Amino acid sequence: MxxxxxxxxxxxxxxxxxxxxxxxxxxxxxxxxxxxxxxxxxxxxxxxxxxxxxxxxxxxxxxxxxxxxxxxxxxxxxxxxxxxxxxxxxxxxxxxxxxxxxxxxxxxxxxxxxxxxxxxxxxxxxxxxxxxxxxxxxxxxxxxxxxxxxxLTAWNALYGLESRALKPGQTVLTQGTGGVSIFALQFAKAAGARVIATTSSEKKAEILKKLGADHVINYKEDQNWGETAAKITGTGVDHVVEVGGPKTMAQSIKAAAIDGVISIIGFIGGTEKDQPTFLDCLSNICTVRGLLVxxxxxxxxxxxxxxxxxxxxxxxxxxxxxxxxxxxxxxxxxxxxxxxxxxxxxx
Known part of the structure; x- marks a missing residue:
């Protein structure tokens, strides 16, 4: 019954x-x-x-x-x-x-x-x-x-643009230790990609490393973490999983490689801050996409x-x-x- x-x-x-x-x-x-x-x-x-x-x-x-x-x-x-x-x-x-x-x-x-x-x-x-x-x-x-x-949001961020889908050897930048970011790290490592993760504490950094992150940047200690991520790769990051919103977007653009993809999926950092403009996408030659799961x-x-x-x-x-x-x-x-x-x- x-x-x-x-x-x-x-x-x-x-x-x-x-x-x-x-x-x-x-x-x-x-x-x-x-x-x-x-x-x-x-x-x-x-x-x-x-x-x-x-x-x-x-x-x-x-x-x-x-x-x-x-x-x-x-x-x-x-x-x-x-x-x-x-x-x-x-x-x-x-x-x-x-x-x-x-x-x-x-x-x-x-x-x-x-x-x-x-x-x-x-x-x-x-x-x-x-x-x-x-x-x-x-x-x-x-x-x-x-x-x-x-x-599914993380999967779409990495594979949703079929012509720019994540490939082995590419680099992914994740932000924080929320659900989407952790899934993106796991999917990227399973695909043979390199992962740069950001976080706010040494304790979380150690966990991210255990999950496979190749580099971890403390964004509270390094305000220019996007530029740092780009320097680590030498050419910039291929995929940025952007969850922070206006407070992190400017650094995400600085992190992106030429023709890199920034997938905007959230705004957990709030909405009160000056946002980059479309011209920033042009000057950095990157693709910025919003996605819903x-x-x-x-x-x-x-x-x-x-x-x-x-x-x-x-x-x-x-x-x-x-x-x-x-x-x-x-x-x-x-x-x-x-x-x-x-x-x-x-x-």
């Missing part, structure tokens, strides 16, 4: 984390002909989740949304026209549920999980079969729950690479229960985490 109710969180307003409301008896949506009912065992948080209840998310949103884009679980029930999955299959959610392949468009950008479509911070969720991917066999549920946003086709390629190279996401040692979601949000907001912060949802 499929469950009729589920424990779930919703975002009711934009007053901050107090806008998060917990319902222990929410109705489980009906399973349509092409839908899949998933028992969600684990979810993970992203910076996006933190700014949604603060009213700072710049993409489409729905009122009273169930938050969370990232989740891994087990198929409980399938609609009569579902062909991709069967009960018992282990699955991971796709961030933009309608983004199957190619570029985003005006329709598919409106399908963000946890933004426009109810997300993963609930025990049971119903999803279109097109918005799920088979879970990598080498991962557990907590690890797999980190793939939907941060991992990636497609199902890219995620399937990424999951295949994770299995083939036996890669394991870096998960923070602290795991929160679903009922303690507000505490998890605050823990991550205070930057107490390393790597991905996970939530145990259903047992």
């Amino acid at each position: 499929a469950p009729s109710t589920t424990k779930q969180w919703t975002v009711d307003g934009n007053t901050g984390f107090d806008a998060l409301n917990f319902n222990e008896n929410a109705p489980v949506p009906e399973v349509g002909d092409k839908d899949v009912l998933v028992k969600i065992h684990a979810a993970s948080l992203n910076y996006r989740d933190l700014i949604i209840p603060k009213g700072k998310y710049p993409f489409p949103m729905k009122d009273n949304i169930v938050p969370g884009s990232d989740g891994a679980g087990t198929v409980e029930k399938v609609g009569k026209q579902v062909t991709r999955f069967k009960p018992g299959d282990k699955v991971v959610t796709l961030f933009n549920q309608g983004h199957i392949a190619g570029s985003l468009n005006a329709q598919t950008i409106q399908t963000g999980l946890g933004g426009v479509i109810d997300g993963t911070l609930r025990e049971y969720g119903v999803f279109d079969e097109a918005g799920l991917i088979t879970m990598p066999q080498n991962l557990n549920f907590l690890e797999a729950s980190t793939l939907s946003c941060a991992a 990636g497609s199902r086709l890219q995620m399937e390629d990424m999951c295949a690479a994770i299995e083939a190279n036996n890669l394991h996401p870096v998960v923070d040692e602290k795991v929160f229960e679903l009922k303690d979601l507000k505490e998890a949000y605050q823990y991550m907001w205070d930057q107490k985490h390393f790597g991905k912060l996970t939530i145990k949802v259903a047992s």
Whole structure:
């Protein structure tokens, strides 16, 4: 018997984390002909989740949304026209549920999980079969729950421009120790690339080195870390994974090689600082692209690479229960985490 109710969180307003409301008896949506009912065992948080209840998310949103884009679980029930999955299959959610392949468009950008479509911070969720991917066999549920946003964003940053996709021997610059940056480091090393990472402490620097970083720059001690990265390579960095926003963009441009690619995927450093202009891209002869996660086709390629190279996401040692979601949000907001912060949802 499929469950009729589920424990779930919703975002009711934009007053901050107090806008998060917990319902222990929410109705489980009906399973349509092409839908899949998933028992969600684990979810993970992203910076996006933190700014949604603060009213700072710049993409489409729905009122009273169930938050969370990232989740891994087990198929409980399938609609009569579902062909991709069967009960018992282990699955991971796709961030933009309608983004199957190619570029985003005006329709598919409106399908963000946890933004426009109810997300993963609930025990049971119903999803279109097109918005799920088979879970990598080498991962557990907590690890797999980190793939939907941060991992796929990192993969898109390195491989999304097919003509400029990462090649062995090239150099990648990552910023900090958040989820996207750690995944970019792992993917780059698996591909035979050289990685220069930035961080704010010696403790984090040692962890980055253990994960394979070839060089680590403390950006608090070296304000011109972008120029330093360029000097380390001699010719500049081939791929910059830009997560900081206006506070780091100028150094990212200085780090880039001629025809290097800077992928802008976030603004965790805030938005209050003078930004480089388009002329800076011209004078440095680099490509700057903004991206919003990636497609199902890219995620399937990424999951295949994770299995083939036996890669394991870096998960923070602290795991929160679903009922303690507000505490998890605050823990991550205070930057107490390393790597991905996970939530145990259903047992």
